[in-house]
Amino acid sequence: MLSTTAGDRATFTFTGNLASWIGFRGPQGGIARVYVDGLVVSDIDTYSSFEQVQAMVFQTTGLADGTHTLTIEVTGTSNPASTDTFIVVDAFDDGEASPVLMENLQPGSANWQMWLNGYRNADDVHKQIKGYASATSVNKGGSITFYVTVNPAQTYTIDLYRMGWYQGLGGRLLQHIGPLTGMPQFPCPVDAQTGLIECPWTASYVLTVPTTWTSGVFLAQVTNAQGYQNYIPFVVRDDARHSDILYQQSIATYQAYNNFPNDGTGKSLYEFNSFGANTVAGSPRAVKVSFNRPYLLDGSGDNFFRWEYYFIRWLERSGYDVTYSTDVDTHQNSSRLLNSKAFLSVGHDEYWSKEMYDAVERARDARVHLGFFDGDSLSWQVRFEPSPSTGAADRVMVCYKDRSIDPIQGPTTTITWHNPFINRSGQILRGVRYAGQLAGPSNATVPYVVTNSSNWVYAGTGLVNGDSIPGIVGYEADSQALSDPLPTSVNGTYMLLSQSPFTDTGNRANQSNSSIYQALSGAWVFSSGTISWSWGLDYPGLADARIQRITANVLNRFLGISP
Numbered sequence: 001m002l003s004t005t006a007g008d009r010a011t012f013t014f015t016g017n018l019a020s021w022i023g024f025r026g027p028q029g030g031i032a033r034v035y036v037d038g039l040v041v042s043d044i045d046t047y048s049s050f051e052q053v054q055a056m057v058f059q060t061t062g063l064a065d066g067t068h069t070l071t072i073e074v075t076g077t078s079n080p081a082s083t084d085t086f087i088v089v090d091a092f093d094d095g096e097a098s099p100v101l102m103e104n105l106q107p108g109s110a111n112w113q114m115w116l117n118g119y120r121n122a123d124d125v126h127k128q129i130k131g132y133a134s135a136t137s138v139n140k141g142g143s144i145t146f147y148v149t150v151n152p153a154q155t156y157t158i159d160l161y162r163m164g165w166y167q168g169l170g171g172r173l174l175q176h177i178g179p180l181t182g183m184p185q186f187p188c189p190v191d192a193q194t195g196l197i198e199c200p201w202t203a204s205y206v207l208t209v210p211t212t213w214t215s216g217v218f219l220a221q222v223t224n225a226q227g228y229q230n231y232i233p234f235v236v237r238d239d240a241r242h243s244d245i246l247y248q249q250s251i252a253t254y255q256a257y258n259n260f261p262n263d264g265t266g267k268s269l270y271e272f273n274s275f276g277a278n279t280v281a282g283s284p285r286a287v288k289v290s291f292n293r294p295y296l297l298d299g300s301g302d303n304f305f306r307w308e309y310y311f312i313r314w315l316e317r318s319g320y321d322v323t324y325s326t327d328v329d330t331h332q333n334s335s336r337l338l339n340s341k342a343f344l345s346v347g348h349d350e351y352w353s354k355e356m357y358d359a360v361e362r363a364r365d366a367r368v369h370l371g372f373f374d375g376d377s378l379s380w381q382v383r384f385e386p387s388p389s390t391g392a393a394d395r396v397m398v399c400y401k402d403r404s405i406d407p408i409q410g411p412t413t414t415i416t417w418h419n420p421f422i423n424r425s426g427q428i429l430r431g432v433r434y435a436g437q438l439a440g441p442s443n444a445t446v447p448y449v450v451t452n453s454s455n456w457v458y459a460g461t462g463l464v465n466g467d468s469i470p471g472i473v474g475y476e477a478d479s480q481a482l483s484d485p486l487p488t489s490v491n492g493t494y495m496l497l498s499q500s501p502f503t504d505t506g507n508r509a510n511q512s513n514s515s516i517y518q519a520l521s522g523a524w525v526f527s528s529g530t531i532s533w534s535w536g537l538d539y540p541g542l543a544d545a546r547i548q549r550i551t552a553n554v555l556n557r558f559l560g561i562s563p
Helices: 098-105 253-255 304-318 327-332 334-339 355-364 529-537 545-558
Strands: 010-017 019-025 029-036 039-045 052-060 067-074 087-093 130-134 135-139 143-150 155-163 173-182 205-208 216-224 228-237 247-249 289-291 322-326 340-348 349-353 369-375 380-385 396-398 433-437 445-449 469-472 476-479 500-503 511-513 516-520 524-527
Touching: 010 019, 019 067, 029 052, 039 052, 067 445, 098 304, 130 216, 130 228, 130 445, 130 524, 135 322, 143 155, 143 173, 143 216, 143 228, 173 205, 205 469, 228 247, 247 304, 247 355, 253 304, 253 327, 253 349, 253 380, 253 396, 304 334, 304 340, 304 529, 322 327, 322 340, 327 349, 334 355, 349 524, 355 369, 355 380, 355 500, 369 476, 369 529, 433 500, 433 511, 445 500, 445 529, 469 500, 469 529, 469 545, 476 511, 511 529, 524 545, 529 545
Parallel strands: 135 228, 247 322, 247 340, 340 369, 349 380, 369 524
Antiparallel strands: 010 067, 019 052, 019 087, 029 039, 029 067, 130 143, 143 205, 155 173, 155 216, 216 228, 289 396, 380 396, 433 476, 445 469, 500 511, 516 524
8 A cells, every 4th residue: 555645544354463564664654543453553653764665664462362453544644854644555464573673673872883982993003902703603592702812911892783773873782791801812824825814813702692682794893901993793693594585794705805914914815905925826915815814904894884784774774584694604504595585695795606606596496586786796716625723614715816726627616707617607697797897996986877667676766768876886897798698587587777887997988787587486686786786775975765666676576575
């Protein structure tokens, strides 16, 4: 139901003891009257200064078992801040509200931000406080170990924040730990051949994750007695829960660019920020990188706050039922993807193992919908190896980027996926592949330019062919590669949704394409064609109601709610 007419109603009959109304909050929202079994129980104000598509706005609980009715009525009134009296009923649900939605009703905190309250960001030169976790993720009820170094020796604390919406504050403090006794840890040696840097540190604290915690992306904020701070990122999974959406954090790409220590001695998989002696690559860059070391700079992994954070904020404020994992989890346990209706990759998801590609492809073929709200995804193949110091599985990521120096030749050789030797372009899965990097600074953007506006993806946006949305195509972008195979799809469903021109770093005219197709299994696959898509959801000054609506249309189609 979408109405401003006083007296219009939508009624849901259900059997059980709880039900939810799933609707919309926004600048045009009005006041709705809610009836349960014919009796008025509440008036709900659906006004919000920003759009919240698919937000649950009411839940009734505690009813006696049996058959009941839940009715939403348009009152034709609104609070003074609203520009209209719209009431939207997208769906009713006779199940319990998602844990993420209920979690975001808890009081948030902005203190996860390291620049607040006079604290200073630790650096990689002095290493005032830095740390890493024993794993990229942990299941509820499991344990994860933190390894922390401080300089000089002093006490420190750990504050554990779950990241989300939380009334716009962006995070919630779940646990405060300490003060703990800290000391400088051992230096991190460099392997002369591969450039591998691994930090063989002593365990500092073991966290047992309460079973009451909600799956999510967490930041352990470590603070030393001198007021320096850094982050240790990790994900809390919920392996037993079959959520609507599984969000994958792109940890492998975080590590590929990580050159800790960023002090003139560190190494990553890239020449631009690698230092010291040449490796087998013939330059200072590494061909192996370790998760047993902190991330550079603030320790968050860089990509998280650049892109993923804004998607997570919007996703959680919109009330979607989501659980979280990392791409290392996808590598280790492909069956986890089959527990959800949809799988999301967001931001910059460049580095994939064969196991990851196989897992996501199998999920698509099992009718799990795929949302690639990212750019430059599925570009380089990697392998994983155990830690040479601890023996822990999958703590070293391998990417030679040159077939001639990779000791393993075959389907797992670590070169680009579209290289003829591998011949498995990411376009076969995603619909598009990497086209180029935008010229200019890393935050440079160009407008997203619409094509095929009659497609259901654009329903309710008002967009027509040639319309543009500023600030959406940024940093790195994808396009349809004419030299690569297209996905196998239901006839007539593969379609390019944008043709956005940009100039790349080679001063060449290039373009970005977003795409959509339906696999033969019935799964829909959407690719945004840009790393910066999430900026259109929540980024200050760039958030756009049309990008929010497109994203909601895609996710709602994934979940069986037609736009």
